[in-house]
Amino acid sequence: xxxxxxxxxxxxxxxxxxxxxxxxxxxxxxQFGNSWVRIVVLALLYVxxxxxxxxxxxxxxxxxxxxxxxxxxxAYMYALLASPHLMENFQNVAAAFPNGMHTPIVFVxxxxxxxxxxxxxxxxxxxxxxRGDYLAIVTLGFGEIIRxxxxxxxxxxxxxxxxxxxxxxxxxxxxxHSLSKxxxxxxxxxxxxxxxxxxxxxxxxxxxxxxxxxxxxxxxxAWMAIREDEIAAKAMGINTRNVxxxxxxxxxxxxxxxxxxxxxxxxxxxxxxxxxxxxxVVLAMVVLGGMSHxxxxxLGAVVLYALPEVLRHTAGPAQQAIFGxxxxxxxxxxxxxxxxxxxxxxxxxxxxxxxxxxxxxxSPLLDTNTGKS
Amino acid sequence: xxxxxxxxxxxxxxxFGGLQALTEVGLxxxxxxxxxxIGPNGAGKTTFFNVITGLYTPDSGSFILNGKTYTxxxxxxxxxxxxxxxxQNIRLFPDMTALENVMVGRHVRTHSGAWGAIFNTKKHxxxxxxxxxxxxxxxxxxxxxxxxxxxxxxLSYGDQRRLEIARALATDPQLLxxxxxxxxxxxxxxxxxxxxxxxxxxxxxTILLIEHDVKLVMGLCDRISVLEYGKLIAQGKPEDVxxxxxxxxxxxxxxx
Numbered sequence: 070x071x072x073x074x075x076x077x078x079x080x081x082x083x084x085x086x087x088x089x090x091x092x093x094x095x096x097x098x099x100q101f102g103n104s105w106v107r108i109v110v111l112a113l114l115y116v117x118x119x120x121x122x123x124x125x126x127x128x129x130x131x132x133x134x135x136x137x138x139x140x141x142x143x144a145y146m147y148a149l150l151a152s153p154h155l156m157e158n159f160q161n162v163a164a165a166f167p168n169g170m171h172t173p174i175v176f177v178x179x180x181x182x183x184x185x186x187x188x189x190x191x192x193x194x195x196x197x198x199x200r201g202d203y204l205a206i207v208t209l210g211f212g213e214i215i216r217x218x219x220x221x222x223x224x225x226x227x228x229x230x231x232x233x234x235x236x237x238x239x240x241x242x243x244x245x246h247s248l249s250k251x252x253x254x255x256x257x258x259x260x261x262x263x264x265x266x267x268x269x270x271x272x273x274x275x276x277x278x279x280x281x282x283x284x285x286x287x288x289x290x291a292w293m294a295i296r297e298d299e300i301a302a303k304a305m306g307i308n309t310r311n312v313x314x315x316x317x318x319x320x321x322x323x324x325x326x327x328x329x330x331x332x333x334x335x336x337x338x339x340x341x342x343x344x345x346x347x348x349x350v351v352l353a354m355v356v357l358g359g360m361s362h363x364x365x366x367x368l369g370a371v372v373l374y375a376l377p378e379v380l381r382h383t384a385g386p387a388q389q390a391i392f393g394x395x396x397x398x399x400x401x402x403x404x405x406x407x408x409x410x411x412x413x414x415x416x417x418x419x420x421x422x423x424x425x426x427x428x429x430x431x432s433p434l435l436d437t438n439t440g441k442s
Numbered sequence: 443x444x445x446x447x448x449x450x451x452x453x454x455x456x457x458f459g460g461l462q463a464l465t466e467v468g469l470x471x472x473x474x475x476x477x478x479x480i481g482p483n484g485a486g487k488t489t490f491f492n493v494i495t496g497l498y499t500p501d502s503g504s505f506i507l508n509g510k511t512y513t514x515x516x517x518x519x520x521x522x523x524x525x526x527x528x529x530q531n532i533r534l535f536p537d538m539t540a541l542e543n544v545m546v547g548r549h550v551r552t553h554s555g556a557w558g559a560i561f562n563t564k565k566h567x568x569x570x571x572x573x574x575x576x577x578x579x580x581x582x583x584x585x586x587x588x589x590x591x592x593x594x595x596x597l598s599y600g601d602q603r604r605l606e607i608a609r610a611l612a613t614d615p616q617l618l619x620x621x622x623x624x625x626x627x628x629x630x631x632x633x634x635x636x637x638x639x640x641x642x643x644x645x646x647x648t649i650l651l652i653e654h655d656v657k658l659v660m661g662l663c664d665r666i667s668v669l670e671y672g673k674l675i676a677q678g679k680p681e682d683v684x685x686x687x688x689x690x691x692x693x694x695x696x697x698x
Contacts, residue, residue, distance in 0.1 A: 279560050286559030286566070287552055287573070290538075294546045297535035304495065304529075306521030306550025306613055315556055 091270060095263035106262045108378045110334065112371050113269040114327050119354040119370035120276050120363065121323025126352065127361030128289060129316035130296025132205045134348050135192070135212025139321040141219060141343035142188050143181040143328025145229060148338045150177065151239040158227045174241040177333075178272070178326055185325020186318040188215075193317030197310055200299075212348050219340040234339025241268070241333045248333075265334055272330065276323055280363050283319070292316055293361075357414050359421030368423050376410070377403045447506070448473045448648050449494075449525075449617055454503035456486075456493055456672075463489045464500075464672045471617070471665075476639065476649045478663035478680070480656060482692055486672040487652045488530060491621050494650075495527045496520035508616055522550050524616035528606040530625060530652075536595035540586060540605050543594050544577040547612025580608040584638060600631035604638065611642070618642065619650040624658050636662060656693070660684060668692065 098105040118140060125133045149155055150172045156163040172180075192211045196204055223231030240249035240261075248268065252259040259267075283289045291312045294302040303309055332338045350373065358369020384399035397405075414422065452468040463486050471477045481487050492498045494505070496514035505512050512523045521527075526547075535543050552573060558566035581587040584604040589597055594605060603623055610618055623639075624632050632655070639662060643649055653659045659666060660680045668676040668689050676686045683689055 282559045282562055283556065286556075286570070287549060287554045288556055288559055290542060290546050291549055293538055293542070294535050294549075297537060298533050300497070300517070301529065301533035301535065302546070303517035304497075304521060304527050304533075305547050305609065306518045307546070308518050319556060 092267075095260075095266045099260065099263070103260075103262060104382065106266065108375055110262060110266050110269060111378075112374045113266070113273050114331055114334075115351065115354060115370040115374045116273050116367050117269070117276055117323055117327035117330070118351045119358065119366050120273075120280050121320045121327065122351050123320075123355050123361060123363070123366045124280070124283070124292070124323070125316050125320035126355055127366065128284065128296065129292040129313060131313065131316060132201060132208070133317075133320070134205045134209040134345070134352065135215070136208075136320075136324055136351055137343045137345075137348040138192075138212040138215035139185040139188060139324030140328035140331065140347070141215055141340075142185050142321075143325030143330075144332040144338045144342070145219060145235070145328075146181055146184050146325070147177055147329035147332040148235040148238050149228075150180075151241075151333070152235050152237050154230060154235045154237075174243055174268075177241070177329055181325040181329035182322035183325075185328070186322040188325075189317040189319075189321025190314050192321075193314045197313055209345065209348075212343075212345060216340050216343050219343070229340075232340060234337060234341075236337040238332055238336045238338070240336065241330075243268075269330060272326060276326075277363060277367075284361075284363070288312065288315060353411070357411065357421055359424040362421070362423060362425035365421050365423035365425070369421065372422065377407060380406060446472055448475075448508055449650070450504075450506040451494065452504045454490065454493055455501045456489060456498060457501055462672055464493065467669065467672070467674055468503075469667050469674075469677070471648060471650060473648055474643070474646065475664045476643050476651060476662055478659040478666040479650065479652045479669065480654070480659055480666060481669035483654075485669040485692075487669055488621060489672075490669065491527070491619065491650075491652055494520075495525055495619060518550070521613055521615075524614075525619055526610035526613045526615035526617070527619040528603075528610055528621055528623060530621040532599075532602050532606055534594040534602060534606060534609070537593055539591050540581060540594055540597065541574075541577055541590040543605055544580050544608050544612050545573050547580075547609040548573045548576060550613050577612060580611055581605075583611070584608040585634075600627060600634070603627070603631075603635065607638070607642075611647075615647070617648050617650060619652075621652050622654055623651070624653060624655045632658060 094109060095106050098109060118136070121139070122133065122136045125131050125136070156166065192208065196207050199207055219229045220232050222229040223233075229235065240247050242248065246252060248264045249261050251261055252264055291302065291307045294305065294307060295309055295312060299309060331342070351370075354369040354373045355366050356369075357373065358367070359365020380403050381399050384397075384402050385395055388395050388397070418424075447470045449469075449471040451470070454464050454467045455462075456464040467486070467490055469477070469479070479487055479490070489498065493500045493503070494514060496517040496519065499515060505514060507523055507525065510523075512520065514520050535546065538546070552569050554566045554569045557563075558569075578587065578590065581590050584607055586597070586601050586604050586608070589601060589605075594602065597605060607618075607620070607623070610620075620639075624635055627635060636658060639649060639651070651659065651663060663680055666676075666678065666680050666683045667674055668683060668686075670688075670692045675688045675692060676683050678686075
């Protein structure tokens with residue numbers, strides 16, 4: 070028997086070490102080159118996306134194949150608010166902001182969340198009565214519509230600059246300090262990429278807390294009830310329309326924040342980044358990680374994003390070392406291993422890499438200790 | 443006169459294409475009664491039940507619950523108005539624990555939303571504590587508190603029935619409507635179910651019981667309605683209904 074006090078201390082100890090490791094990670098990885106830090110930074114973006122989709126798909130059980138649209142909405146919103154694009158194309162905007170729009174980060178994050186939530190409701194409202202395959206088809210269409218809008222909204226008024234995308238996007242600035250410049254704290258110099266890492270880590274932290282709190286709340290239970298049995302949920306007095314819309318809105322808002330951060334990191338957005346394939350990758354992260362289990366979803370996002378990237382950097386040199394030449398190009402190998410991994414996970418871990426702990430799987434029918442005949 | 447009735451339903455008609463499932467069906471349930479609705483297979487009991495609880499929209503009919511007219515058009519509104527139901531083929535939330543199932547039942551009587559949960563406000567925490575306390579009490583009330591942390595799908599059949607009743611009670615209903623609660627139960631389970639229903643009734647709840655098992659209904663109910671081919675053929679006290687020739691004919695056929 071584990072002493073409760075000890076196990077709490079142990080938990081705190083593990084938590085402290087994990088936090089320290091996460092905080093030191095960019096400096097450690099920077100030893101091997103900046104591209105490694107970049108992989109981790111982008112992985113954090115996918116963690117945000119996967120956690121947002123987890124609310125819609127994992128908790129509320131609404132299959133959404135167009136989730137990347139909210140990522141796109143957030144990214145384009147940031148791009149428009151933080152680049153000269155609007156000013157070059159609209160006289161009155163240029164007149165209103167003579168020094169250019171440099172929107173503060175807190176405002177951007179909240180606005181991205183709100184705008185994406187609005188689009189979430191727009192998608193949710195007409196699909197309330199749909200389930201399963203039908204819902205998947207409609208959401209897929211929604212995702213494509215948003216992308217096609219972004220490709221074509223360069224005329225009659227040039228809002229998105231079409232397939233060329235929008236560039237010259239400001240890096241985010243916090244208290245007047247731009248994240249594109251290294252930050253000097255005493256003797257420490259924090260490089261630009263590491264600052265992005267900390268910003269994203271903070272946002273991921275907030276999203277995780279929000280996710281946990283929602284899961285163990287009245288709203289979270291209502292989502293799960295709808296997932297399990299919609300008619301029974303209704304009979305319990307749950308207004309399924311409102312509760313589903315809340316799932317779409319909150320899930321989308323995380324996607325929006327993540328999209329805005331993506332735009333700020335890249336400094337450039339174009340419709341190419343928001344294809345159906347991206348929606349499917351994020352869905353795969355949720356499903357393969359472990360639906361509606363937050364640590365599982367995080368693991369799924371990190372593994373599915375990082376694994377191919379790591380391969381990209383290591384497969385070539387490894388083959389050089391073993392065979393003296395590159396037998397299979399890393400790109401091909403990546404897809405091969407990706408596919409193989411999916412098949413293996415489906416076969417051996419159908420509930421995901423790290424599924425929710427099966428509380429109460431021990432059936433009372435098999436359990437002799439409960440003493441019920 | 444209508445004051446003493448908790449539920450008063452008149453003139454319900456429901457048609458499915460060419461089938462007239464319900465013709466001018468009505469019933470009046472007094473506060474505190476256990477009211478039985480019986481009838482042979484396919485008589486329209488469950489259809490009537492689904493109309494009362496808002497799952498099917500009736501073609502006509504008037505509905506008064508607790509002195510107020512309600513229109514059973516949305517299922518969740520009916521639950522809010524005060525009718526909680528169970529299902530003929532148990533519909534729990536299988537992957538959630540027994541406790542969570544009952545906690546979902548508290549949804550309609552609580553208010554905390556996304557903001558309360560995200561910022562973990564004092565009001566939200568107090569409400570959560572209240573939900574948890576009441577849910578544990580209800581599990582204890584139906585006698586399955588030791589399975590609180592088990593997934594609903596792992597409970598035995600009889601316990602799943604009790605859990606469904608606990609979940610329905612969690613909505614603080616005026617009327618507890620049970621659709622064939624004894625279906626598929628063995629004799630022992632039926633006996634404990636009967637004790638439980640008696641107790642719920644004694645604690646002041648009004649119960650509408652749809653049942654196949656005539657023995658259970660006769661011993662338990664204060665009043666009974668009998669449906670056949672979507673029409674009411676008898677209404678009254680159990681002992682009177684039992685002797686009614688039309689009821690005997692419906693159950694046993696003519697020439698008996």
